Amino acid sequence: MHKVSDVKMGQDILRINRHIASENRELFDRHGITVFNVMGAIGSGKTCLIEHAIEMLKGEYRIACIAGDVVASYDSERMARHGVPVIPVSTGKECHLDAHFVEHALEDVDLASFDVLFIENVGNLICPADFDLGEHAKVVVVSVSEGDDIVLKHPVIFKTADLTVVNKVDIAPYVGASAEKMHKDAVSCGSSSVILTSCRKGEGLASWVSFLRSVIKGT
Amino acid sequence: MHEVTVAQSVVDAVLGEASAQGARAVTSVTLIFGELSLINTEQISFWIASFFEGSLAEGAEILIEGAPGKVECRDCGAISEVSVDPDDKLSHYLVPDFSCAHCGSPHTFICQGREMLIKSIQITK
Ligand SMILES: Nc1nc2c(ncn2[C@@H]2O[C@H](COP(=O)(O)OP(=O)(O)OP(=O)(O)O)[C@@H](O)[C@H]2O)c(=O)[nH]1
Ligand SMILES: [Mg+2]
Ligand SMILES: [Zn+2]
Numbered sequence: 001m002h003k004v005s006d007v008k009m010g011q012d013i014l015r016i017n018r019h020i021a022s023e024n025r026e027l028f029d030r031h032g033i034t035v036f037n038v039m040g041a042i043g044s045g046k047t048c049l050i051e052h053a054i055e056m057l058k059g060e061y062r063i064a065c066i067a068g069d070v071v072a073s074y075d076s077e078r079m080a081r082h083g084v085p086v087i088p089v090s091t092g093k094e095c096h097l098d099a100h101f102v103e104h105a106l107e108d109v110d111l112a113s114f115d116v117l118f119i120e121n122v123g124n125l126i127c128p129a130d131f132d133l134g135e136h137a138k139v140v141v142v143s144v145s146e147g148d149d150i151v152l153k154h155p156v157i158f159k160t161a162d163l164t165v166v167n168k169v170d171i172a173p174y175v176g177a178s179a180e181k182m183h184k185d186a187v188s189c190g191s192s193s194v195i196l197t198s199c200r201k202g203e204g205l206a207s208w209v210s211f212l213r214s215v216i217k218g219t
Numbered sequence: 220m221h222e223v224t225v226a227q228s229v230v231d232a233v234l235g236e237a238s239a240q241g242a243r244a245v246t247s248v249t250l251i252f253g254e255l256s257l258i259n260t261e262q263i264s265f266w267i268a269s270f271f272e273g274s275l276a277e278g279a280e281i282l283i284e285g286a287p288g289k290v291e292c293r294d295c296g297a298i299s300e301v302s303v304d305p306d307d308k309l310s311h312y313l314v315p316d317f318s319c320a321h322c323g324s325p326h327t328f329i330c331q332g333r334e335m336l337i338k339s340i341q342i343t344k
Contacts, residue, residue, distance in 0.1 A: 002343040007240055013228050013250075013335040095221055126257045127221040130333070155315040156255050159329060190317040190325055 017131055020099035024106075024134025031111040034216045035119065037133050039157065040141030041150065042123030045167040047075045048199040049141060049208060050118045054082040056209045057116065061216065064114040066105050068097040068121050075120060085114070096127035099134055116216060125150070129157040137215045140191070143168035148177040151185035158189035163211050170198040222259060225335060226266035233340055234274055242342035245276035249339045255288040255301065255332035279340075288332030290317050297321035298330060 012018065028035050038046050047067075054063050065086045067076035072088035080086045087105045091097065102119065119135065121128045125142070140161040142150050145168055151158055158164055164186040169179045179196050186194045193211065197204030229250065237245050248267070252258050264281045271277050288301035299320030318325045 002243060004246065004341060004343050005240075006339055006341050007236060008339045009232070009236060009337045010339075011232055011236075011337045013225055013232070013337060016228070094224070098224075130221060130257050130335075155317075156257060156329075156333070159315070159317055187325075189315065190327065 014130065017099050020103050021132040021134040024099055024102055025136075027106075027111065028117070028134060028136070029219075033111065033115060033117055034137075034219045035117045035133075035135040036137050036139055036212065036215070037119050037121060037128075037135035038139045038141065039121040039125075039128045039161075040123065040139075040165070041125055041143065041146050044123070044141045044143040044146065045165075045197075045199050046120050046123065046141050047078055049165060049167065049197070050079060050120060051082060052199060052205050053118065053209060053212055054079065054084055056205070057212065058082070058084065061116045062114040063116045063118070064109070066097075066102065066117065066119040068101065068119060070094075070122060079118075079120075085109075091122055095122055095124050096131055097121050097133060098131045102133045116212075125154040125157050129154075129160060136219045137162040139163045139165060141165045141167055142182065144172040144177040144179050144182065145175050147175075148179075148181045148185075151182050151189060155189045158186050158191045161186075161191045162193070162215070164191040164194045165204075165208065166194065166196045167199060169196045169203060170201045221257075222262045223266055225258060226263050226270055229263075229267055229337060230270040230274075230276075232337055233276060236340060237275060237342055240342055240344075242275060242344060244343045245271075245279045245340055246343060247280040247282060247341040248276070248337065249282045249284065251284045251286055251334065251336040251338050253286045253288065253332035253334045255329055256335050258335065284338065286332060286334060289330050290319065290327035291330040292319035292322060292324055293326040293328065294324040295319060295322040299327075301329075301332065 063084045068089045072090040076086045076088035166182045195207040
């Protein structure tokens with residue numbers, strides 16, 4: 001008769017990710033780099049918001065970006081047009097970035113050459129939420145065209161957000177969505193702060209940059 | 220679809236532990252997924268079982284336990300359970316309440332319920 005035994009493991013499945021994420025964070029802190037993990041729905045305006053941030057902050061800070069996407073070259077070219085270094089990370093079939101992707105992306109980069117790093121995550125409101133990258137602030141972007149119930153369908157990612165951006169408020173009347181409802185839902189899910197923006201019309205972009213500045217100053 | 224990634228990590232860890240223990244076979248695996256983790260437990264069982272095929276854990280029973288979501292209050296320090304809608308059969312928190320049950324403050328953070336653990340495995344030698 002074979003001997004049957006129970007082996008206690010108590011092993012954290014995401015342990016490796018957590019470990020690499022904290023190494024990333026230590027590395028960033030040592031080099032005085034502030035890192036934003038920009039998550040959000042597909043097509044909600046993550047790249048547009050980063051482009052605006054680069055334009056508004058590049059006079060004060062040296063900026064770099066990681067463009068994470070299933071095919072990263074499109075977004076990476078858009079960011080690079082603003083004159084900052086961009087590291088494209090194509091995830092292929094993977095639906096999120098993890099700390100390991102970020103660690104590798106930074107391998108050949110001079111960390112003394114920038115102060116602020118924007119990481120654009122893969123468009124998805126579920127999977128990225130479970131993976132810490134080593135960032136200092138998590139931003140979650142949604143737009144009115146996803147429908148104004150979108151926030152309540154994904155409470156956890158909004159609960160963990162340091163900032164929720166409800167974008168494309170300019171087209172809210174055309175898609176019949178209420179940006180105010182989305183604002184209220186994000187607050188009730190516990191998002192630390194919430195702003196409404198339009199990358200097209202410029203509305204709310206001052207609040208976007210002042211959020212970024214406050215995080216940069218605080219780290 | 221990060222179920223596949225997470226399933227692969229589970230399989231690697233279980234097979235690693237099993238061979239370190241000199242197991243002939245793994246007969247069951249017990250996992251804990253917090254109720255606020257964004258994992259579909261049916262899907263992940265399916266993927267783990269299919270990755271186990273052809274290994275010494277083929278056919279192992281996969282048991283999944285939950286852990287309720289809890290929040291800790293930044294204002295009063297109390298820990299309270301995140302209320303779940305009993306009618307929500309999919310155990311998705313469609314209308315979540317992350318506020319502090321003690322003082323009502325919305326300034327809380329999730330302190331339990333997002334974990335994913337391999338609790339134990341049962342092996343034969
Ligand atoms: N009307 C309007 N269009 C916008 C706004 N912001 C972004 N867009 C448009 O929305 C589309 C998607 O914007 P992106 O910045 O590429 O969105 P993204 O979230 O980076 O998209 P993925 O990386 O593919 O997930 C583009 O055609 C933008 O021009 C806005 O505030 N108003
Ligand atoms: Mg983009
Ligand atoms: Zn309280």
